[in-house]
Amino acid sequence: MAYIKSRKHAVARALPPLGSAAAATLFALSALPASAQTSTSTLKEVRVEGASADYKADTSANPKFTAPLVDTPQTISVVREQIIREQGATTLTEALRNIPGAGTFFLGENGNTSTGDTIFMRGFDTSSSIFVDGIRDLGSVSRDVFNVEQVEVVKGPASTDVGRTAPTGYINLITKKPRLEDSFAGSVSFGSADYARTSIDWNKTISGADGSGTAFRLNAVAQDGGVAGRDFVKNKRWAVAPSLAIGLNTPTRIFLDYVHVKQDNVPDGGVPTIGLPGYSNPDALALGARRRTFLDFASPVDPSNFYGTRSDFDHVTSEMFTARVERDISPDVTLRNTTRIGRTAQDYMLTSFLPGGLAANGSMPADNSGFLATPNPSLPNTWTFRRNLPTNKDQENRIFVNQTNVTAKLDTGGIGHSISAGLELLREEQNNLNFFAPGFARVNTTFAPAGSWPDASLYNPNRDVVGYNRLRNGTGSNGRTDTIGLYAFDTLKLNEQWQITGGLRYDHYSTDFNSTVLTLPSRSITSNQLSVSDGLLTGKLGVVYKPAQNGSFYAAYGTAAQPPGGANFALAAAGASNSAGRTDFLPQKAKTYEVGTKWDVLNKRLALNAALYRTQVSNEVVQDPTNAAVFTQVGKKRVQGIELGAAGAITDNWGVSAGFTTMNTKVDGATNSQDRITVLAYTPKQAFTAWTTYQFPFGLTVGGGARYNGKMTKGFDAAVGTPAFAEAYWVFDAMASYRVSKNVEIQLNIYNLFDEAYVAAINKSGYRYSPGIPRSGRITANFTF
Numbered sequence: 001m002a003y004i005k006s007r008k009h010a011v012a013r014a015l016p017p018l019g020s021a022a023a024a025t026l027f028a029l030s031a032l033p034a035s036a037q038t039s040t041s042t043l044k045e046v047r048v049e050g051a052s053a054d055y056k057a058d059t060s061a062n063p064k065f066t067a068p069l070v071d072t073p074q075t076i077s078v079v080r081e082q083i084i085r086e087q088g089a090t091t092l093t094e095a096l097r098n099i100p101g102a103g104t105f106f107l108g109e110n111g112n113t114s115t116g117d118t119i120f121m122r123g124f125d126t127s128s129s130i131f132v133d134g135i136r137d138l139g140s141v142s143r144d145v146f147n148v149e150q151v152e153v154v155k156g157p158a159s160t161d162v163g164r165t166a167p168t169g170y171i172n173l174i175t176k177k178p179r180l181e182d183s184f185a186g187s188v189s190f191g192s193a194d195y196a197r198t199s200i201d202w203n204k205t206i207s208g209a210d211g212s213g214t215a216f217r218l219n220a221v222a223q224d225g226g227v228a229g230r231d232f233v234k235n236k237r238w239a240v241a242p243s244l245a246i247g248l249n250t251p252t253r254i255f256l257d258y259v260h261v262k263q264d265n266v267p268d269g270g271v272p273t274i275g276l277p278g279y280s281n282p283d284a285l286a287l288g289a290r291r292r293t294f295l296d297f298a299s300p301v302d303p304s305n306f307y308g309t310r311s312d313f314d315h316v317t318s319e320m321f322t323a324r325v326e327r328d329i330s331p332d333v334t335l336r337n338t339t340r341i342g343r344t345a346q347d348y349m350l351t352s353f354l355p356g357g358l359a360a361n362g363s364m365p366a367d368n369s370g371f372l373a374t375p376n377p378s379l380p381n382t383w384t385f386r387r388n389l390p391t392n393k394d395q396e397n398r399i400f401v402n403q404t405n406v407t408a409k410l411d412t413g414g415i416g417h418s419i420s421a422g423l424e425l426l427r428e429e430q431n432n433l434n435f436f437a438p439g440f441a442r443v444n445t446t447f448a449p450a451g452s453w454p455d456a457s458l459y460n461p462n463r464d465v466v467g468y469n470r471l472r473n474g475t476g477s478n479g480r481t482d483t484i485g486l487y488a489f490d491t492l493k494l495n496e497q498w499q500i501t502g503g504l505r506y507d508h509y510s511t512d513f514n515s516t517v518l519t520l521p522s523r524s525i526t527s528n529q530l531s532v533s534d535g536l537l538t539g540k541l542g543v544v545y546k547p548a549q550n551g552s553f554y555a556a557y558g559t560a561a562q563p564p565g566g567a568n569f570a571l572a573a574a575g576a577s578n579s580a581g582r583t584d585f586l587p588q589k590a591k592t593y594e595v596g597t598k599w600d601v602l603n604k605r606l607a608l609n610a611a612l613y614r615t616q617v618s619n620e621v622v623q624d625p626t627n628a629a630v631f632t633q634v635g636k637k638r639v640q641g642i643e644l645g646a647a648g649a650i651t652d653n654w655g656v657s658a659g660f661t662t663m664n665t666k667v668d669g670a671t672n673s674q675d676r677i678t679v680l681a682y683t684p685k686q687a688f689t690a691w692t693t694y695q696f697p698f699g700l701t702v703g704g705g706a707r708y709n710g711k712m713t714k715g716f717d718a719a720v721g722t723p724a725f726a727e728a729y730w731v732f733d734a735m736a737s738y739r740v741s742k743n744v745e746i747q748l749n750i751y752n753l754f755d756e757a758y759v760a761a762i763n764k765s766g767y768r769y770s771p772g773i774p775r776s777g778r779i780t781a782n783f784t785f
Helices: 021-030 081-087 092-098 285-290 293-297
Strands: 076-080 130-132 148-155 169-175 183-191 195-207 214-227 230-246 252-265 313-330 333-352 389-412 415-435 441-443 446-448 472-493 498-519 524-548 551-562 588-601 606-623 631-651 654-662 664-668 686-695 700-709 729-739 744-751 759-762 768-771 776-784
Touching: 076 081, 076 092, 076 631, 081 092, 081 148, 081 686, 081 729, 092 148, 092 169, 092 686, 415 498
Parallel strands: 130 169
Antiparallel strands: 076 148, 148 169, 183 195, 183 776, 195 214, 214 230, 230 252, 252 313, 313 333, 333 389, 389 415, 415 472, 441 446, 472 498, 498 524, 524 551, 551 588, 588 606, 606 631, 631 654, 631 664, 654 686, 686 700, 700 729, 729 744, 744 776, 759 768
């Protein structure tokens, strides 16, 4: 329901995967009466009369922001837990549907398929700029939001906040913490594609107002189900997140958090783009009359087709421990120290494919091209393509972080200061193991064929096949980055109308990369050891004018930087290479300019914002037009547009969250084959999102949302015949909930209400795409005590 009246903080909706012991335990817990959940007290009902705080955030949970959001000169969007719960969102990707222009639009490069939260935002890959409570979260995995209080999306300059980062912003997940209240919430959900999920959120006061203030909180989830509209794809996981808070009523507070996540998924490599608008036959243009023009009129495939095999899997284990200590030195000075140890391991195999055409000389291309064969042009059921491009990944990410932060408020000469400063020490490490490609495998001391899967039928693929023998080849890579970061922010209040917010950060980073490569058929193994270290200085500055206490106009400027190896820990040797990770290359740099206005209206229950922005990225790698073996950093990219947003309550019963953005992009000076397009790929020109709910006085809440993504260009790699872009689309969702009693609520969600067919993501070559989720539904029972 839109406005929870039985307690202030409920959890995400859910239901137990059948046959799972963990899920059975969670379901049993959710069914316990209140008297069984605490031995000393009854869970108290907390009534929430207003709704404005449920969609609207007044401040960021990040202490580096030294002013309320209405006075912060930057575009910051916050997705609150209530919206996540109302929409039935379970992953970060689903939660980000509330952020216009941010999404998983990129399916992968050529035969490789992207994994996890591959987020593009304002034209750039933001996957390596995802944080949890201000600390980088490593690993290209799908993140569940069962333990998330809110998702903060910061657009524009970000390096001053978090160090090396994508040029257009970052995403910060704020986790749930124990509170001094007794509450229990649970939910069970069923839905399309055998979807089943259960979750609990239990908060217990151990020592309340009459003591130091100690509380325990347990969040847990279990899910097992398919994906609507996709055969055989599966998302199965369970997770538990206990946390303990000590001293909540004292000047010294301690927070101890642990999160353990286990996933056992069947990944999705998408479907061929044949038959989509813009598709034509994939044979090389040089063939002339020999090109198969009948493919120009081929029918599209069934978007539910699964082109993988029964061998495909995605196994993820993630665990993270965080200890945070806060000390109020005085009413205006607080010192915080946070230590985190984290590990994410992913073992992944997916049968990917690349159904290309004949080579320029009319011959079949090499095996790894996945040639689309049409032995009988008049019988499409005979058409096949090679299924021999396994995406293999055995990767482990580790992180150790210690952050010290101090916040203070003081006055100097009639000027008020709100200061945040700190020191960050980070060690991030990534290990990868390599595998034999189809065709070769080591057997004792000799090499033998590893095999490949049988060809796939284009229109009727069979997943029940075996063939490829997945074996490690004894090589791999290890990348490690050590960083020391120093930062300081200050908001200077000159008077009631004028404020200045600024910050500086200096990072010294050192990256070491070691790799080994097996060369066949010579069977030789070569090793590569590379290192790079340097310093990064970034900053931001904003001037705020407040014509009224509830509004502001601002102008801001900021910088960001991404050094070689900063996104993936991988370095490349100096020389003739187009890799941005070359040790002789400079960091990618970005400058962002923004002017805007923010207002809290309707008794400060509704936040409105509007901004004009422009981001310029330099030091892009380009190929010399006169010497194809030479690459330089003279390329530039640009994205600019407007950003509009609203979040909060229009009336006591009517809540709304909406956003609109335009992204006008341009690529300058890039002449290499990978960047011949003159606009940024995977970036819709316009994007809109909205969600609204209305609560009736008799316990019924109805709501709905709309999402629009404009026309989106794919990457460029000289692929022939594939769609150059994905078409624009609208998707509408709806929900209704009814509060049966103060403790029980039933909720129905319908997704893609009008069953719109659309391309959700497309790969770089354009041979494959991810179909959008068709019309589907979920029903959820929520329990609060």
